[in-house]
Amino acid sequence: MRLANGLDLLVVTKSGLPVIDVQLVVRGGAVLDAPAKSGRASLTAELVDEGTDRYSALEISDQVELLGADLELRAGWDACFASCHGLSGRLAEMLDLLGEIVLRPRFPEDEFRRKHQERLHQLAQERDEPRLVAVKTLNRVVFGDDHPFGKPLSGTAATVASLDRSSLLEYYASGFVPSNAHLVIVGDITPDRALNLAEKTFGQWLRAAVPERDWSGVVTRPRATKLVDKPGAAQSEVRVGHVGPSRGTPDYYALQVLNTILGGSFKSRLNMTLRERKGFTYGANSTLALRRNGGLFSAGAAVFTDHTAETIAITVHEIDRIREEPVTTEEIERARQYLALGFMRHFETTSEIAAHLAELALYDLPDSYLQEYPVQIAEVSRAAVSAVAQRHLRPEQLAIVVVGDRARVHEPIEAIGLGPIDVWEAE
Amino acid sequence: MQIQLPFSSFTLRNGLQLIVHEDHSVPIAAVNLWYRVGSKDERPGRTGFAHLFEHLMFEGSANVPQGQFDELLEVVGGINNGSTSTDRTNYWETVPSAACELALFLEADRMGSLPDAMTQAKLDAQRDVVKNERRQSYENRPYGLAFETMHAALYPSTHPYHWPIIGWMPDLDAATLSDVNAFFRRYYVPNNASLCVAGDVDAQQIHELAEKYFGPIPPAAPPAPVSAPLPALSASRASSLEDDVHLPRVYIAWHSPAMFETGDAELDVLGAAMSQGKNARLYRSLVYQNEWAQDVQAFQSSALLGSTFNVVVTARPGIELDRLVEAVWSELRAAARDLERIEVQRAVNRFETSLVDSLQTVGGFGGRADRLNHYAFYLNDPDGVQRDLDRYRRIEPDAVMQAAHTTLLDASAITLTVLPRARTSPLLVSA
Numbered sequence: 001m002r003l004a005n006g007l008d009l010l011v012v013t014k015s016g017l018p019v020i021d022v023q024l025v026v027r028g029g030a031v032l033d034a035p036a037k038s039g040r041a042s043l044t045a046e047l048v049d050e051g052t053d054r055y056s057a058l059e060i061s062d063q064v065e066l067l068g069a070d071l072e073l074r075a076g077w078d079a080c081f082a083s084c085h086g087l088s089g090r091l092a093e094m095l096d097l098l099g100e101i102v103l104r105p106r107f108p109e110d111e112f113r114r115k116h117q118e119r120l121h122q123l124a125q126e127r128d129e130p131r132l133v134a135v136k137t138l139n140r141v142v143f144g145d146d147h148p149f150g151k152p153l154s155g156t157a158a159t160v161a162s163l164d165r166s167s168l169l170e171y172y173a174s175g176f177v178p179s180n181a182h183l184v185i186v187g188d189i190t191p192d193r194a195l196n197l198a199e200k201t202f203g204q205w206l207r208a209a210v211p212e213r214d215w216s217g218v219v220t221r222p223r224a225t226k227l228v229d230k231p232g233a234a235q236s237e238v239r240v241g242h243v244g245p246s247r248g249t250p251d252y253y254a255l256q257v258l259n260t261i262l263g264g265s266f267k268s269r270l271n272m273t274l275r276e277r278k279g280f281t282y283g284a285n286s287t288l289a290l291r292r293n294g295g296l297f298s299a300g301a302a303v304f305t306d307h308t309a310e311t312i313a314i315t316v317h318e319i320d321r322i323r324e325e326p327v328t329t330e331e332i333e334r335a336r337q338y339l340a341l342g343f344m345r346h347f348e349t350t351s352e353i354a355a356h357l358a359e360l361a362l363y364d365l366p367d368s369y370l371q372e373y374p375v376q377i378a379e380v381s382r383a384a385v386s387a388v389a390q391r392h393l394r395p396e397q398l399a400i401v402v403v404g405d406r407a408r409v410h411e412p413i414e415a416i417g418l419g420p421i422d423v424w425e426a427e
Numbered sequence: 428m429q430i431q432l433p434f435s436s437f438t439l440r441n442g443l444q445l446i447v448h449e450d451h452s453v454p455i456a457a458v459n460l461w462y463r464v465g466s467k468d469e470r471p472g473r474t475g476f477a478h479l480f481e482h483l484m485f486e487g488s489a490n491v492p493q494g495q496f497d498e499l500l501e502v503v504g505g506i507n508n509g510s511t512s513t514d515r516t517n518y519w520e521t522v523p524s525a526a527c528e529l530a531l532f533l534e535a536d537r538m539g540s541l542p543d544a545m546t547q548a549k550l551d552a553q554r555d556v557v558k559n560e561r562r563q564s565y566e567n568r569p570y571g572l573a574f575e576t577m578h579a580a581l582y583p584s585t586h587p588y589h590w591p592i593i594g595w596m597p598d599l600d601a602a603t604l605s606d607v608n609a610f611f612r613r614y615y616v617p618n619n620a621s622l623c624v625a626g627d628v629d630a631q632q633i634h635e636l637a638e639k640y641f642g643p644i645p646p647a648a649p650p651a652p653v654s655a656p657l658p659a660l661s662a663s664r665a666s667s668l669e670d671d672v673h674l675p676r677v678y679i680a681w682h683s684p685a686m687f688e689t690g691d692a693e694l695d696v697l698g699a700a701m702s703q704g705k706n707a708r709l710y711r712s713l714v715y716q717n718e719w720a721q722d723v724q725a726f727q728s729s730a731l732l733g734s735t736f737n738v739v740v741t742a743r744p745g746i747e748l749d750r751l752v753e754a755v756w757s758e759l760r761a762a763a764r765d766l767e768r769i770e771v772q773r774a775v776n777r778f779e780t781s782l783v784d785s786l787q788t789v790g791g792f793g794g795r796a797d798r799l800n801h802y803a804f805y806l807n808d809p810d811g812v813q814r815d816l817d818r819y820r821r822i823e824p825d826a827v828m829q830a831a832h833t834t835l836l837d838a839s840a841i842t843l844t845v846l847p848r849a850r851t852s853p854l855l856v857s858a
Contacts, residue, residue, distance in 0.1 A: 016452060017783055018428075058715075061705035066769070068776030086780050114718065121674070121721050121743060128569040128672045230671070234566040235559065266497045276494070279555025282563045302563040304555075334502050341504020341523050348453055349787040 001195055006179035007202050010357045011194040012186045014350055020091050020187030021350040023083040024102060025358045027182075028175040029076050030153045031293060035146055039155015040163055041075035043119060044171040048082065049073055050111035053104040057111050060101060069094055073101075075153060078292045079362055080175065085351060088188035092197065099201035102176065112165045123157050130403040131302065133228055133426045134237035138298060140427065141226055141399035142241055144219060149296070156427045177208040182361040186350040223398050225413065225421045229406035236308040236404030240315055241298030242397045247290040247363045253376040254388040255288055260335035261327050261385070262286045262318065263299050267334060269318050270299060280307040284315075292363065297392065305405050309412035312400055316418065319398070323389045326382050340374035428779065432786065432812045434623075434799055435630045439637060441646040442618025446799050446809050447633045448625040450789060456527035456626040457790030458520045460534050461800040463621075464614035465514040466594075467587035467653050467732060475557070475594010476602060478511040480610055482553040484518065485509075489540030493549065496533055503529060510792060513588055514731040515804055519797065521790030524627035528636055534622070535640035538615060542608045550604055561593045569672045570845050576668055577680050580841045581735060586655050588732060616647040621803050625796035626789040655732050658682060660839035669848040674721055676741045677748045678843040679755060683736040683834045686729040686805050692818045693830040694727040694736050699774035700766060700827070701725035701738070701758065708758045709738070719746045719754070731805065736834060748844050763831035766824045775819045782816055 001009040030041040049071060050057040064071045069086030082102050084094045126132045136152045143150035151159060183202060185194045220243060245251065256264075263270035263286025274284040284301035299319065303311045346352050360369055400418060402409060403426075413421060434448040469476050487493035500507050505522035507530075520530035565571040575591035582589040622641070624633045660682065684690035701709045702725040713720040721741040728735050740751045788794035802811025 017787055019780075019783055019787065058706045058711070062773070065704040065706070065773035066776060068773075068778075068780040070780075085784075087783065114715070117718065118721065124673045125569070125721065125741075130567055232671075234562040265501055267494075267501050272494075275556055276552065279552045280559065282556060282560040302559070302567065304559055304562065334498065337504050338501045339504075342506065343504075344453065344523070345455060345504075345506070345521060348455075348789070349784075 001191070003178065003199060003203055005203065005205055005207055007198070007205065008182045008361060009195060009198050010182060010184045010361060011189070011191045012353050012357065013188075013190060014186060014353065015188050018088045018188050019086070019350050020088040020094070020185070020189060021083065021085045021354040022091070022095060022098060023081060023184040023354045023358055024098065025182040025184065025361055026080045026082070026176055027078065027180045027362065029079045031077050031148050031291070032171070032175065033148055035148055035151050036159060037163060037167060038148065038151035038159040039119065039153075040167050040171050041080060041175075042154050043115065043160070043163060044168040045073045045075040045080045045082070047107050047112060047115055047168055048105040048172070049101045050115065051106045051108040052100050053106060054100055057108070060097070063093075063097055067093055067097070071097075077149070077153065079358075081358070083354070091189065095197050095201045103202070103205055105172065107165055107168055107172070109165060112168065116160070116163065119154065119160050120157060123154065123160060127426045130230055130233060130235075130237045134239045134300070134401050134403045136427060137226055137228055137403070137424060138239040138241050138399055138401045139296065141224060141401060142221070142243060142296060144221070149294070174208075178202065178205040179207050182358065184354045184357045184361070186354045186357065220394075220397055221399070223396055223400070223419055225400040225419060226402070226424045227406055227410060227413070227421050228401070228403040228424050228426050230403055231405055231407065233305065233403070233405045235302045236305055236311075236402050236409055237300070237302050238308060238311050238315070239298055239300035239401045240312070240319075240398045241296055242394050242399060244288055244290060244295035244297040245392055246294055247292060249290070251388045251392065252290070254380045254384040255392060256339055257332065257335045257377065257380045258322070258385050258388055259286055259288050260339055261331045262322050265335070265338055269322070270301070270315065273314055273318065274301055274303070274311060278307070280304060280311055305408050308402060308404055308409040309416050312402070312413060312418065313416045316395060316398065319393055320395050323386075323393050323395070326386050329382070332380070332382050332385060336377055336380060340377040343374055428816070430783065430786070430812050430816060432795060432799065434809055436809060437634055437637075439617065439642055441642065441644055443637070443641050444621040444803065445634065445637050446621065446623040446803060447628065447630040448623070448789075448795055448799060449628060449630055450625065450795070451627045453789070454524045454627045455789060456522055456524040456530070456624065456628050457794060457796040458522070458527065458530040458534060459623045459625070459790070459796035459800055460518045461621045461804055462516045462615060463619050463804065464516055464650070465512050466590065466592040467513050468614065468650070469587075469590070471584065471590070472598060473602060473606060474590040474598040475592070476598075476606065476610060477516055478592055478594065479554065479557050479599060479602060480607065481509045481511045481516050482557055483545065483549060483607060484537055484541065486549045486553065487544045488537040489543040490536050491533060493544070499529060499533065505530065508792070511592055512730070513592060517797065517800065519790055519792070527624065527628055527633075531624075531636050531640050535644065538617065538620070538641065539644040541611055541615065545604065545607055547604055550602070550607060554599055554602065557593070558596065558599055561596065561599070565593060570670060570676055572668065572670070573676070573678055573843060573845055576666070577678055577841060577843050580664060580666060580843070581660070581680055581682065582658055586658055587653050588730070612647065613650055617641060617644050618646040618649055621800050623796040623800045623803075623809070625794075625799070653732070657733055660841065663839040663842070665842040665844070667844045667846060670845050672845065672847050674741050674744065675748055675847065676739065676845045677751055678845070679738045679752065679840050681736045681835050681838055681840045683727060683734045685733050686731055690830040690834060691727065691729055691734060693822055693827045694734075694834060695729075695778070696771055696774040696819070696822055697762065697827050697831055698726040698736070699777060700762060700770040703774065703777065708762055709740075709755065712758055713740060713751065713754055719743055720751060752842065759831060759835055763828045763836055766828050768824050771822055771824050771827060775822065778819050779816060782812070786812075
């Protein structure tokens with residue numbers, strides 16, 4: 001369904017429990033931020049509920065609490081999300097409030113100053129978290145300083161310091177328009193009533209042109225190792241990764257199976273080796289973060305300091321091996337079943353269903369995707385897994401990042417011979 | 428609002444409690460098994476054992492070779508996990524309903540025969556995994572040792588809540604194979620467990636399957652329930668820790684009424700009134716208006732033998748922790764004087780939504796099966812969801828203010844400050 005102003009409406013009726021999810025997905029997201037202004041989209045999203053034409057920040061918060069609702073405003077790489085979850089008996093009030101904050105935010109100067117300070121202190125705090133330092137450093141090495149993905153979604157101290165209220169207004173004005181948005185409603189409601197309420201709340205939202213930015217031209221880099229020192233750390237955070245394909249890749253299903261075998265489930269090669277056989281870690285995994293314009297393949301674990309170098313060697317070896325040798329029949333069988341049969345588990349809650357609908361909308365997937373998924377997964381062959389492993393995994397381009405006790409890990413990492421090590425500072 | 432969570436319950440001859448909840452809307456089944464053993468049942472010198480044991484439960488039993496537990500479940504598209512608290516250990520599998528029998532077989536096999544397949548090598552490997560879990564989740568995490576330090580200060584060394592669930596590192600090293608087997612024979616017996624199966628299942632059929640797989644497992648002498656006198660702090664005490672952190676933080680904790688006792692829900696409501704939402708008293712004062720703090724939390728942490736009420740405040744640079752502590756006391760005194768009905772209403776509404784929300788899932792942590800077992804354990808009656816909601820609905824502001832007085836203002840507290848480590852600034856590069 002589509003409103004007259006271009007707003008796309010997706011509704012799923014789920015009766016049983018009196019709960020409802022309303023999610024407004026505004027295309028764009030942090031990928032629209034120039035690298036020097038990273039953190040802009042996320043700060044904009046967080047500011048929309050800090051004061052509107054009708055309500056102050058405290059009044060909005062009080063209403064949310066009294067409704068017993070969860071209001072979430074956040075930016076992703078490809079979209080900003082404004083969602084409200086609560087009891088369906090309070091839907092009209094929830095929508096009213098959501099409409100007010102999304103359509104009429106004022107970005108008050110004092111609230112901007114407060115949130116801006118809060119973000120800067122939060123970024124300083126994040127430097128205390130080895131896991132976050134490792135993830136941020138990996139993205140920085142993989143994508144470089146000239147690509148939005150090279151910066152954290154929440155920005156860095158330097159980029160956030162450079163933001164002012166007007167940069168947020170600019171983002172809001174160009175991104176928050178109805179023809180750029182999808183409204184997802186899931187829960188105890190009929191489609192007719194949903195349409196009615198959506199018209200009432202969002203029907204007056206004005207159209208505007210939408211910016212598009214193509215960031216697909218990522219520069220690939222040769223293998224590099226970066227070490228961030230954390231003296232006395234009990235463990236090392238190890239991450240390896242490189243540029244991955246976009247969400248729209250035709251290899252999507254085979255990649256899911258590949259990743260499940262490599263590091264996407266408990267029985268995966270990385271977890272079985274590093275956790276169950278070696279006891280180096282509480283858990284090892286690999287992930288594919290696929291976005292509209294490119295993505296990230298990464299793998300890693302938090303390991304006992306003495307096993308840092310061996311963990312890197314094993315991880316790189318497993319990435320090599322899954323390209324060189326076909327996966328076993330048992331592995332592919334297990335991975336396909338795990339993904340295909342496990343898929344239905346992800347439709348239990350209104351929030352999970354809303355997330356699936358948002359994904360359909362955001363990545364232009366056909367409505368049939370949800371039925372097709374298990375079928376497509378079941379059809380992935382061993383040969384297809386090998387083919388996508390060779391096409392998408394590039395061991396010679398891996399960025400290797402370690403956050404740990406340099407005095408104890410530097411020499412052992414050097415000894416495994418994966419090239420020179422740069423010592424970096426956390427950003 | 429009336430919340431329905433219908434179930435049937437049976438007790439097998441060996442004492443295993445069985446609870447079945449049918450819901451055929453999604454073709455999945457949740458198997459959820461609670462053992463009435465937690466870190467409270469450990470003894471000094473062997474702390475962390477209940478949790479280490481939880482890991483060993485996934486390493487194979489008489490008819491399930493090592494590695495097959497996860498293998499068999501992944502092949503049918505199932506997921507599984509377990510958790511250990513101070514009070515109990517739980518295990519669950521969520522599977523397509525056709526694989527429910529498999530999950531029951533796996534749980535029964537390890538209940539019936541874990542020691543038959545236990546080896547020194549398995550113990551050693553999982554000990555390493557758990558030591559890494561301790562490093563990852565506590566030692567290498569900012570402020571990660573604060574709560575175990577607080578617990579050690581709140582409870583005397585003989586109290587079962589004195590030590591952390593994850594255990595002390597030297598104790599993990601000390602665990603032996605004979606400890607493992609003795610622990611199993613004492614606690615992992617059908618008459619010390621409650622099995623809940625929920626979802627797209629038939630109660631009669633589940634009863635039969637439970638008889639088939641669990642029925643032959645012999646019961647054992649029931650473990651004596653752990654009892655401990657309610658600890659009382661004779662005086663308020665303060666201590667300090669250093670950590671690799673940028674911002675100082677202060678933790679304040681009081682002993683408070685046990686789970687489901689009078690005052691438990693009232694203090695939960697007080698916590699929300701103090702820190703949930705921008706207009707909550709502590710948040711508004713410390714974070715929103717004065718900007719002295721980066722964040723603040725106030726919450727009741729409920730448990731079987733006694734709970735704690737906690738306030739945690741992270742300071743902005745340059746703000747003395749003493750000033751924050753003073754502000755916390757002053758806001759608590761104010762709340763105990765003039766808490767308004769609307770503040771209670773907000774907290775109760777939020778509790779209501781989160782309760783209804785948790786019922787959306789049949790399996791996993793906090794889903795319907797887990798919730799039925801939760802009430803069976805803490806209330807001795809699975810039929811607790813409405814009662815749980817009603818105890819919140821009935822709360823009057825006076826009762827919250829009364830609880831604030833009795834538990835917090837008129838009692839002693841433990842205060843811990845976590846300060847940035849003096850020696851080096853973390854994450855700086857040495858030449």
